[in-house]
Amino acid sequence: MIDLRLLREDPDRVRASQRARGEDVDLVDALLSADELRRSSGVRFDELRNEQKSLGKLIPKATPEERTELLKKAEQLKADVKAADAAQDEADAEAKRLLLQLGNVVHEDVPVGGEEDFVVLETHGTIRDFGAEGFEPKDHLELGEALGAIDMERGAKVSGSRFYYLTGVGALLELALVNAAIAQATEAGFIPMLTPALVRPRAMEGTGFLGQAAENVYHLEKDDYYLVGTSEVPLAAYHMDEIIEADKLPLRYAGFSPCFRREAGTYGKDTRGIFRVHQFDKVEMFSYVDPADAEAEHRRLLEWEKQWLTGLELPFQVIDVATGDLGASASRKFDCEAWIPTQGKYRELTSASNCDGFQARRLSVRMREGKKVQPLATLNGTLCAVPRTIVAILENHQLADGSVRVPEMLRPYLGGREVLEPVAK
Template identity: 60%
Template sequence: MIDLKLLRAEPDVVRESQRSRGADPGVVDQVLEADATHRAALADFEARRAEQKALGKEVAQASGDAKQQLLVRTKQLAAEVKELQASADAAAGRAVELARSLGNIPEPGVPSGGEDDFTVLRHEGSPRDFAAEGVEVQDHLAIGERLRAIDMERGAKVSGARFYFLTGIGARLELAILNAAMGLAQDAGFTPMITPTLVRPETMAGTGFLGAHADEIYFLERDELYLTGTSEVALAGYHTDEILDLSEGPLRYAGWSACYRREAGSAGRDTRGIIRVHQFHKVEMFSYVTAADAAAEHARFLEIQERMLQALELPYRLIDTAAGDLGSSAARKFDCEAWLPSQERWMEVTSTSNCTTYQARRLAIRERGENGTTPVATINGTIGTTRWIVALLENHQQADGTVYVPEILRPHLGGLEYLEPVA
């Protein structure tokens, strides 16, 4: 949730934020109106409550008919106070509900527009010239089936479309990626975490995932629990309603979890193989940091992600995501996209977001400073996921049908330098 003080003081900033996201700036006026109604109702309640307290003192000192008259007035005031409190609470709820519908304020420099309006900041590495090497490019599914690493047919038989089995070297490869990612995160000062994948509605709402893309999330009505699409959700909720001590620096966690996404409406080339599936695994970095240090921490996340991609020897590009594609919580988001040889395009493999104080305000997570408590900032970023198998298989395929294994993964694969097709 954005800072209501900012909304009151600089509503045009929030209106412009809405416009840059492709959202309705008129919501700002609705929030302001609801906020004014709440404050007026609260003032009326407090005035009647003060009168009620003063009258209580008079009753204690009165006697006879005067006391009876005061008691009648006390009863009337009590009913009025109760009614005014209900009105103030309802107005507060309405104001908060509307304020929660506003997306975070994008940082200066974030491109305006939607999904296709990102800015390419730079390229790292060069895609291989497979033709010059005499390699007939295969997509990751064909390679995975040749290695007996991916079984989509039986995944669909057991669970339906977009489910799969990782078998043999496929399972080992995923574990190698995730273990290497967790090791890199731990070396960078992150505490390893295995997180819950079912969370309460207040946790899911607190992270900002129940907005425009709520239909992407699996919900178990009987249990009133959501299946998470990232361990960011559980890690954001970890310190709900707490006051944190950040005097010695950020609190950094790396969450390993299964992730679930409905992928409603997605179609086309991403639905072949394991690019866009309903279940996968991921290691997610997450940090609680002071608002003043959030941008620097965000840059640190990106540096760690790039270190991992470079260790995997993948060509990639870095993009600055446009405001309309940030999601409600992020003020800035950088994506790294690996080259996908079979489709000759870029495919997202990492994302890191600076959510500033947006999530912490919703989840009541603060830090104690010289002038009292203030909301912390939260940063998140992927450092390893199942989808990386796609990029690895395609970029490192060889003419003889083998797949080259980057050095960082070899300790997790018994020293293998190449993955061999299974006859």
């Protein structure tokens, strides 16, 4: 959630942020009113409680005649205090409800607009000219099936559409990617983590995934657990309700987990192959930092993602994601999009988000420096979303005979293999 002091002191900035996101601007004024009522209710409760305490001290000293009147007044005060306490709780709950609906305040440099209004910041690598090489590129599914690496047909038979098996070299390729990603993250100072895939509602709500993103979340109603769509959720909640000493920051974790997404609203979109699926594995970087270092850490996460994609020898571009496509928690987000030859365009592979204190306030994760205690900042960055990375590797490194060259960085994790070759049917 945002800092209420910012809302009170600069409501126009929060209104502008909501407008840029394409969200409800009236929510700001509703929250301002609710916050004022919450504070005035608190003042009223304190006044009545103090009066009640003062009256309690007078009764033992009063004459019998005075005591009767004072006891009568005490009964009325007791009822008034109870009513004021209830009103305070109700006002506090309403203010919190509205505050949880408000997205993070967007960074002033974020481009305004929707999904297609991003700004390209950098372009890396060279896009292959398959025509000059004398062959038409195959898509990742055709390649994966020929390699004995991807089985969509049996995935659909067992679990339905958008499910798959990785088999043979496909499974080995995933393990190679995960091990290489964890090795890079560990070398950069991240602590490797294997995280829970099921979390309680507070963890999911605290990271901002039960607002506009709720339609893509799997909920197990019987047990009231949520399946995570990213290890960002359990990593953000790892230090929930804790105070971290400032000299322990930054804290950096690299989480590996299965991820589950309903992909609601994407009917008919990316239905072929494993680019957009309901279950996949991912290595996610997560940082807890001093708020003063949040923007610098955001750039660091991006550099680690660029290092990863460069190591995989993939052509890619870096974009500054527009306001309407940020998600509730991020104030700014950079995506790295890899070139997909058969689609003829760049597609998102990694993402780095600066959430400032938004998640930390919701999850009560604070830092202490001297006597000062305040919310810290959280950031997250995808290092390797496995299926999409496999898509990019297969298509960009394919050879004319249907085999696929293994990027040098991955060869030590694939037993020295230099090429993945088609298997006999």
